[in-house]
């Protein structure tokens with residue numbers, strides 16, 4: 001494979017689709033954000049190369065690839081320990097076409113803080129050969145809701161200029177599907193098993209994106225890989241704002257959610273259609289704003305699907321479909337409705 | 353696997369020295385996606401969604417890079433016109 | 445002890461005389477070392493370092509990005525990110541803070557990042573104690589860091605600057621911990637001489653801007669080992685049984701090259717400032733003809749030397765060696781110096797519970813291959829800041845002289861200055 005090229009050079013016929021992203025010192029300008037699918041396919045190469053060893057049908061690489069299409073220029077990626085990190089850099093191989101660092105599980109945000117501080121110091125002293133270098137951090141739900149939360153909250157409070165993308169597969173997948181603060185209620189995991197007495201996780205999902213809103217950072221959004229245009233636009237906004245930005249991206253996991261390998265996008269779509277995972281963005285100026293399909297549902301509530309639609313295709317919820325557990329399913333629906341209604345009250349662009 | 357290198361031949365800092373494009377994940381596949389070019393409307397959704405960057409658009413048509421395609425079936429599932437079908441791997 | 449040369453490049457009168465404590469000395473040294481990123485968190489007795497540095501930042505005296513992290517774990521994590529991105533990174537901590545950094549200490553060393561860490565040594569909890577011992581430093585012994593112990597405030601200043609030079613040397617590329625005894629040095633005022641800023645800049649070659657090169661298959665040429673959008677590398681991969689061991693060999697090999705670099709830097713500093721600390725590795729005193737030698741780390745070195753002088757003036761053949769470089773441990777050099785000595789007393793301001801003091805274990809190893817091995821006694825002392833009284837040390841020497849006479853060690857592990 002040819003070794004050195006700018007990532008956005010139009011792909012001519014017969015040219016390889018995979019290339020390293022090379023920004024020669026002195027590179028100026030901004031990579032365009034392309035939203036037309038054909039142009040996208042003709043002009044963009046992903047920052048994640050194939051040959052990675054994430055499971056077949058995993059949504060995490062889709063999120064990364066789409067995010068990378070929205071990068072604006074030289075970018076350093078920071079990755080918390082987890083499936084994405086492990087499966088993309090199995091020595092001696094790396095799948096990253098951009099500079100990348102994994103430090104540990106709980107410190108992606110502080111590692112990113114250090115990278116960002118270094119960029120500033122280098123720039124101040126004339127040692128940065130670019131106008132700007134962006135820092136994008138990827139962390140799993142375990143690395144974000146739980147063990148890495150302190151580092152994330154601290155980095156957000158300090159105001160470092162980075163975009164933190166949480167790919168939320170709703171459990172500790174890399175260690176074999178253990179529950180996290182991001183696991184939804186009633187979901188089966190290996191540490192919230194469906195037993196004779198306790199039917200899966202008994203606690204709610206931590207409202208991580210709202211918690212990041214409470215930090216009053218410049219930009220917070222939710223996204224899914226199914227809503228790819230929405231995701232790319234949000235990533236670009238998150239990169240463009242000065243200061244910390246946070247995107248909570250739902251990342252279906254066929255192994256942990258117990259679904260077919262072809263269903264990641266389908267399930268992400270259903271998560272939004274059922275209002276289990278509404279799409280929105282927040283800035284201090286605009287407040288909550290619904291986006292994409294969630295805005296359509298707010299305008300036309302008949303589009304909202306029952307939670308069964310989300311649950312029925314996932315083995316981790318199969319106990320909810322048993323007749324004797326109808327009550328649990330009802331509770332799940334009530335939980336989803338409560339969170340959705342609450343969001344509608346807050347969303348500035350929801351019909352009142 | 354290629355021969356393993358000794359430490360004197362490795363870069364310090366444990367940075368990987370090869371790209372994963374050298375690692376073919378195609379042999380994970382049980383079913384292979386096959387594109388019907390007569391049906392394809394060139395919407396690019398399969399290209400956008402493939403988790404393994406195995407869908408190739410050459411400016412004229414969609415092809416699958418079987419070196420990397422893991423056979424997840426996501427492209428076939430998402431194709432709005434069902435132009436992709438998952439077929440058994442040909443046996444030699 | 446500080447040896448002084450007659451004609452240094454910067455004569456003493458051209459150096460800046462300051463009356464400051466050890467923490468301030470370290471902060472000034474970091475400032476003069478053109479540190480790009482300081483990420484630190486307060487903990488006694490280190491806090492003065494971060495406070496002082498914050499003042500430099502607030503007054504616009506430095507270009508440094510100060511990252512007031514929310515924990516020491518994040519302090520070390522941010523230093524890893526910063527150093528990987530090509531910055532000169534510095535942090536400081538002690539005891540519990542160092543313990544919280546522990547996971548990332550190993551990562552910093554394995555990724556070969558030349559971070560400098562000042563440790564104002566303090567006892568570990570529980571019970572919680574803010575005073576000095578070396579338990580914290582001993583806890584990071586196996587993390588892959590270079591560890592240097594200083595004896596006084598002047599040395600804390602000198603060594604902090606030297607640490608960057610050592611860490612960034614292409615033969616080394618390992619992080620360096622500069623250990624100064626909490627309170628005894630961190631909070632004690634001394635008159636020291638500092639170099640003018642530009643001399644420190646020159647000594648370090650200015651900002652950190654040259655990077656070691658590595659060869660990966662996907663670039664034709666060697667590329668700098670940093671996070672570089674022009675030549676992307678990946679730091680911190682998953683490494684299994686097929687390569688992990690080889691990567692550890694890199695660290696093992698790099699450690700072997702440290703002593704020569706420490707010696708060189710010590711010599712260069714001597715030419716520049718007129719100050720040196722033994723050969724940079726060991727600081728011996730009165731060892732040549734000694735029957736009894738006591739080894740020691742850190743500020744107690746001065747007290748022990750004082751007693752040695754006193755006893756020698758009374759005709760006793762005693763000597764001392766202050767171990768300045770603790771990791772990598774100078775086994776060969778020590779064996780060379782202790783050859784022919786009858787009894788060695790090893791002072792440890794810390795203990796490996798269920799075993800001996802950590803420096804005793806190394807010294808035993810160092811002496812094992814000698815044809816005629818000295819007798820060895822380990823003295824654990826000063827835990828939790830308990831003072832190392834001169835009388836106590838004198839008594840220890842008398843005990844060792846008695847052993848030299850009788851040839852009999854009754855108790856190999858002794859506890860100094862503890863009540864029964």
Ligand SMILES: Cc1ncc(C[n+]2csc(CCOP(=O)(O)OP(=O)(O)O)c2C)c(N)n1
Pocket residue numbers: 081082083084105106139140141142143144169170171172173174175180
């Ligand atoms: C300090 C620490 N504790 C535990 C682990 C083990 N561990 C590695 S990855 C992981 C789970 C990661 O979960 P998540 O962040 O959700 O990412 P995922 O693997 O699900 O993508 C755990 C528990 C670790 N590496 N470090």
Ligand code: SF4
Pocket residue numbers: 053054055057058059060083084087169173174252253254255256
């Ligand atoms: S376990 Fe889940 S998140 Fe991890 S690689 Fe497999 S599908 Fe992806």
Ligand code: SF4
Pocket residue numbers: 057385401402403404405406407416420421422423424425426427428
């Ligand atoms: S089957 Fe999966 S991996 Fe193969 S081309 Fe389709 S989406 Fe990509």
Ligand code: SF4
Pocket residue numbers: 387391392393394395396397398399414427430431432433434435436
């Ligand atoms: S998704 Fe279907 S129609 Fe669209 S480009 Fe792919 S094969 Fe063609």
Ligand SMILES: [Mg+2]
Pocket residue numbers: 082140141142168169170171172173174
């Ligand atoms: Mg997870």
